[in-house]
Amino acid sequence: MKDGGVVVWVVGDSVIKGNKSLTSFRQALYFQEIGFNMYDVIIYEKAGTAPPHKNRYFNAFEYMFVLSKGLPKTINLIEDKPNNWANHTTFGNVTRREQDGTLTPKGKKVIKPFGIRTNIWRYNNGKGFATKDKIAYEHPAIFPEKLVEDHIISWSNEGDIVLDPFCGSGTVAKVATELNRRWVGIEISKEYCRIANERLGLECTEQ
Ligand SMILES: C[S@@+](CC[C@H](N)C(=O)[O-])C[C@H]1O[C@@H](n2cnc3c(N)ncnc32)[C@H](O)[C@@H]1O
Numbered sequence: 001m002k003d004g005g006v007v008v009w010v011v012g013d014s015v016i017k018g019n020k021s022l023t024s025f026r027q028a029l030y031f032q033e034i035g036f037n038m039y040d041v042i043i044y045e046k047a048g049t050a051p052p053h054k055n056r057y058f059n060a061f062e063y064m065f066v067l068s069k070g071l072p073k074t075i076n077l078i079e080d081k082p083n084n085w086a087n088h089t090t091f092g093n094v095t096r097r098e099q100d101g102t103l104t105p106k107g108k109k110v111i112k113p114f115g116i117r118t119n120i121w122r123y124n125n126g127k128g129f130a131t132k133d134k135i136a137y138e139h140p141a142i143f144p145e146k147l148v149e150d151h152i153i154s155w156s157n158e159g160d161i162v163l164d165p166f167c168g169s170g171t172v173a174k175v176a177t178e179l180n181r182r183w184v185g186i187e188i189s190k191e192y193c194r195i196a197n198e199r200l201g202l203e204c205t206e207q
Contacts, residue, residue: 001069002069002073003069003070003073004068004069004070004071004072004073004074005068005069005072005073006039006066006067006068006072006074006155006156007031007036007065007066007067007068008064008065008066008067008151008155009027009028009031009063009064009065009067010044010062010063010064010065010143011023011024011027011062011063011065012024012059012061012062012063013059015056018055024062024063024065027065028041028063028065031065031067035069036067036068036069037067037068037069037070037071038065038066038067039066039067039068039071039072040065040066040119041063041064041065041066041119042063042064042065042066042119042120042121043061043062043063043064043119043120043121044061044062044063044064044121044123044147045060045061045120045121045122045123046060046061046062046122046123046125047122047123047124047125047129048124048125048126048129049126064121064151066151066155072155074155074156074157074160075154075155076153076154076155076157077116077117077154078116078117078150078153078154079112079114079115079116079117080114080117081114081115081116081117081118082113082114083111083112083113083114083115085111086111086112086113086114087110087111087113088110088111089108089109089110089111090108090109090110090111092108093105093106093107093108094106094107094108094109121147121150123144123146123147124144125144129144130142130143130144130145130171131144131145131171131174133169133174133199135169135195135198135199136169136170136171136195136199138169138195139168139169139192139195141168142168142169142171143168143171143172145171145174145175148171148172148175149175149178149179152172152175152176152179152181153179156181158179158180158181159180159181159182160181160182161181161182161183161184162176162181162182162183162184163183163184163185163186164183164184164185164186165186166186166187167185167186167187167192167196168187168192168195168196169192169195169196169199170185170195170196170197170199170200172185173185173196173200174199174200177200
């Protein structure tokens with residue numbers, strides 16, 4: 001990966017004999033050991049419902065580790081968190097702290113309708129919510145298109161290349177195309193390649 005490149009690693013934990021695997025943590029620490037920078041840890045909160053467990057709280061999230069080589073070259077933070085005092089003028093003067101510690105008055109400001117979102121991202125992930133493409137649900141574990149869209153916007157610009165080495169039903173490829181990014185998808189299962197190709201309207205060439 002080039003300097004400034006970003007990896008988004010989405011991972012949850014399994015439970016083995018009542019013991020959380022913590023595979024997520026192990027992988028995160030390993031990424032740091034081999035030289036990646038852990039730029040952010042974002043929670044993918046799943047809004048979809050599922051039958052409750054008997055003995056533990058229902059797990060409603062996965063981690064999304066945002067790893068970079070050096071610092072990310074592209075950072076387009078999404079501003080969609082409604083501000084409480086949107087369109088009001090600040091009560092007092094806004095000040096800027098200078099390097100020598102003094103404060104420079106910057107006058108009053110109008111509060112923008114939306115601010116930068118937090119690092120907990122919530123998506124509807126159930127059947128019918130993740131995508132409108134029926135064919136995609138032939139894959140058992142698809143990402144919501146919106147989740148993919150938010151990451152591609154955040155960490156790349158038009159014309160950049162997005163690689164998905166575990167591309168499943170082709171969600172990343174689909175959204176990358178819509179957002180004018182180039183893409184490369186890799187998938188080990190021929191059946192899932194068929195699903196992705198059909199979803200993307202591509203010819204499937206057997207190797
Ligand atoms: C969680 S799914 C990804 C789903 C995808 N994000 C989507 O929205 O459809 C992970 C995929 O990785 C594939 N996979 C697992 N090991 C792989 C490998 N070594 N090389 C390529 N693909 C692999 C699996 O077959 C599976 O389709």
